[in-house]
Amino acid sequence: MASIRSDITTLDRFQSFIVFEPASIRISDNDILYIGNNVQTIFDETFEKVSLLQNDIKMKILLNKFEKIGNMLSLLESNDNVIITKFFDRIWRRYSYVSHLGESFFSLDVFLDFFPQFDTESEKVIAQRIDANVDQFDEEDDDDEDEDEDEDTNSSDE
Numbered sequence: 001m002a003s004i005r006s007d008i009t010t011l012d013r014f015q016s017f018i019v020f021e022p023a024s025i026r027i028s029d030n031d032i033l034y035i036g037n038n039v040q041t042i043f044d045e046t047f048e049k050v051s052l053l054q055n056d057i058k059m060k061i062l063l064n065k066f067e068k069i070g071n072m073l074s075l076l077e078s079n080d081n082v083i084i085t086k087f088f089d090r091i092w093r094r095y096s097y098v099s100h101l102g103e104s105f106f107s108l109d110v111f112l113d114f115f116p117q118f119d120t121e122s123e124k125v126i127a128q129r130i131d132a133n134v135d136q137f138d139e140e141d142d143d144d145e146d147e148d149e150d151e152d153t154n155s156s157d158e
Contacts, residue, residue: 004112004122011109014087014126015095017102018043018069021081026101031094031127034084042084043073046114062110069103086127087111094130
């Protein structure tokens with residue numbers, strides 16, 4: 001089991017989001033870290049810790065962000081469709097998509113400070129990068145189109 005901190009040098013580039021309904025239904029199940037009442041539990045637990053650590057500017061900024069999210073959560077009738085996403089790298093295509101749907105919640109470095117037990121569980125907390133697979137899939141589609149065109153040309157020649 002490798003440590004996330006030792007494997008990834010740019011932890012602050014990875015970000016998770018809290019997404020409220022109706023936008024939450026647009027998040028893939030594979031990209032969900034917590035959903036429903038677990039979101040409120042994680043939020044409350046972390047908010048309490050952040051409230052006690054207001055000794056530097058980073059924690060004060062985080063506390064302001066959490067107060068805003070807390071106000072949003074308090075307006076909900078139900079937590080059923082509220083989610084916390086896994087962590088996305090800012091250079092991935094999906095990052096901008098998810099960032100438009102939700103509120104910034106944690107950067108990976110801060111998350112691991114509060115939840116060190118996840119440091120060896122990268123597959124559980126970091127979203128799978130699919131950008132490379134999408135590019136590969138697009139290239140395969142292009143190849144298929146060429147083969148179809150070749151077959152159409154050959155059949156019309158006969």
